[in-house]
Amino acid sequence: MSAVRVLTGLDLPWGSPGGSVELLKDLYLDPSGPLAADAFMLVPDGPQPVAETGTAPPALLDVPGKQLSGEGFWDYVDRLTDAVTARFPHHEQDVVHFQHLAFGATPALLRGYPKQPAIGLVHGTDLLFAAEYPTQGEVLREAVAAARSLVVPTAGMADQLRRLTPVESGRIVHIPWGVPDALLAEPPARRRRDDSELRVLYAGRLTTEKGAAELVVALSGAPGLRLSMASPVAEFRRLSAELDLSAVHHLGWLPRKELWAAFAEHDLLVVPSAKLEAFGLVAVEAQACGLPVAYQPVPGLRDALGDSALPLDLLADPQRALAELARLRDDPGALDELRRSGFRNAAGFPLSRTARELAALSSQVR
Structure with missing residues (x-):
């Protein structure tokens, strides 16, 4: 078990479909895994899904008003930042992992834990939305500037990231995603x-x-x-x-x-x-x-x-x-x-x- 305590999260309702949710479960919600982590997601609209065997559910935050762009996005980020910092004290966190370089959880972690070193995990949706939505492009550039390392699962993602914003090759780390053993x-x-x-x-x-x-x-x-x-x-x-x-x-x-x-x-x-x-x-x-x-x-x-x-x-x-x-x-x-x-x-x-x-x-x- 790693002695480093990681804080991470997704601003998606618990139970949402998608590869980034499955990756969060695999890497951070297994109590016996090598990553000691606190993780959060949002409260689902309906009944809370039952956690799969071998995983612990993340902390569920009740933060309404999620959106992708405009001033309303930053108001939502402020509310999410307040909720995350209230739930996870600063002194208990060693490293922050951004599960996306876009969307709301990343700027909330940036604002809530500015002194903790950060690692960004690059997903395809980050790059697609950053290219389409100016607000998400701003979030991506801010996240890239702040992260000590940027983890890409493939060389193709590194190439796409460089097309959106300058980033030194020394900060890009290639770690493929994985299939359960x-x-x-x-x-x-x-x-x-x-x-x-x-x-x-x-x-x-x-x-x-x-x-x-x-x-x-x-x-x-x-x-x-x-x-x-x-x-x-x-x-x-x-x-x-x-x-x-x-x-x-x-x-x-x-x-x-x-x-x-x-x-x-x-x-x-x-x-x-x-x-x-x-x-x-x-x-x-x-x-x-x-x-x-x-x-x-x-x-x-x-x-x-x-x-x-x-x-x-x-x-x-x-x-x-x-x-x-x-x-x-x-x-x-x-x-x-x-x-x-x-x-x-x-x-x-x-x-x-x-x-x-x-x-x-x-x-x-x-």
Whole structure:
């Protein structure tokens, strides 16, 4: 256990979907993990979700009025700063971890704990929102200027960060995100495939940058392909208002272990992200479960997956992408090779290494 006490948090309601929430659980909410941490999130709108086995829930703060831009954003940050500092005394914190370089938690931590050294963890959404919203661009630049080190999971994220703001290479530290060691040691048993169809899975949010709408359009009516989506219910309903999803099997937003079980019941995960991904943790977890992956070759995903998965440009050349999917449907050997290369890739990203390297970095900047 690290002797350094870390303070971190996300200004998202507890129970929110998303990769950064899963990373927070993995790295900071395991009482037996190498990172000794206090963590916070926001009070959920509905009933509080039950914490998963082996994790302790974060402190839940009741701070209304979250928004992304304008003067109202800074009023919200002031309220969040007051709530965080009231909950976590300054003298108990050694190092602050920014879970994003944008949004509200980062400026709240900056204002609330100006004397503690800070480490910033770079996610794809930070960079996308900083490029789109001037207020979030301001937060990102402030966070980058204040952080002792900036942790990027892939070289692609470092390149994207430099495009938004100057940052010295010496402050950028490459630490990949990780797959739980227990999953690598004992993946779920795979369900035998029916060779008459290719069971395609999409897993994630249905926001514009994820490319899910383009995936539905590309696969619509394709013979021998069955598309399932593991995604938030409200987002699936919104997409249903725009597209015909009657042929899509919706699984809902699945808890982590249920998602791993779903990986074992499909033949291919498709990750059609339209812009960038920090790492693509869901894809690497799928590989750990023996599920082959096809992906849009965007920054981040290219670094994490490379030739262990199938680059598939659904956006620029959907017809060729469909032909590739048909080839996989008809060639079990090609799927098996992708499965083997994918598992080898996932084995190189154990979560224990991510946690150890973050703990070591926290000790260095203290």
